[in-house]
Amino acid sequence: MPATDSSDRLRSTMSLVLLACMPGVLTLLWQHGWGMLFNLVLCAGSALASEAISLKLQQRPVRSSLNDGSALVSACLLAVALPAYAPWWVPVIASASAIALGKQLYGGVGRNPFNPAMLGYAVVLLTFAQSMTQWPGVQLLDLASSLHYVFAWSGTEQPDAWAQATVLDALRNNRSLTLDELFASHPGFGHFGGQGSEWANLAFLLGGLLLLQRKVFTWHAPVGLLASLFVMSLVFWNGSGSDSNGSPLLHLLSGSTMLAAFFIATEPVSGPKSAQARLMFGIGIGVLIYLIRTWGSYPDGTAFAVLLMNLCVPALERWAERRQAVPS
Known part of the structure; x- marks a missing residue:
């Protein structure tokens, strides 16, 4: 009976997480159309197939584990994190x-030391670096063109009209334009951050607040991540000159910031259990995201920041235990 109750709670939580993802998913579907839909279908199919095969090889029950929804949550997070119109093998392998x-x-579920979605993302980022740089602008392709770019066997180059550097990549590689000139000339920039990513970030913020209100997780990891990213970008913000690293608002509304804060850093298994450790976990992710975005080799850095902090979880837990043991 307790095992059944635990399975029901897990299924209910995963269903709520998928529901909270819907504002962000619908925003990305509105922006990218067929490409995002293909990502969702390929990621979900590959995740369920990989789960079933792994369970079968371990001679464990397949149906009950597939029904808990955890594989679909990882697939959904990967689908929205990967570039729309990426070749089909990228979401499948991820x-x-x-x-x-x-x-x-x-x-299996409950034992993973690393965030599964971010591990899958890191695998394809390191393996298919070129495909992971082909980010479409905010416009739709018809079904025939979408099928051509996603399912073509040979490396088909994306059209220059929509395959472009992300806002964070353009900012990191900028050497001559002021921030105002970048916003005016680069098609990827919107009002405060990325043209499409600022709306997607607000949508994931909305979904994250729903999960926070329903007490799926506590405030510590998301607030720690957003606060540290804000402070880092404020400290190193040097105005709108050509060497600017971007404003705090740009960093909060670009890339995968809100997805990372509310859906990735809050993953309960690979993250810390105590409140103080979760706060430091979020702070560490936010600091690493900024460092990788600004001075690293990758324009966003969420996956590597999360995986690096996953390695620090045992140390954070021991630190939190010592803090609690010290009499006030």
């Missing part, structure tokens, strides 16, 4: 790696 290497390798 999801398969997330489930097989990030989850089932360690014994």
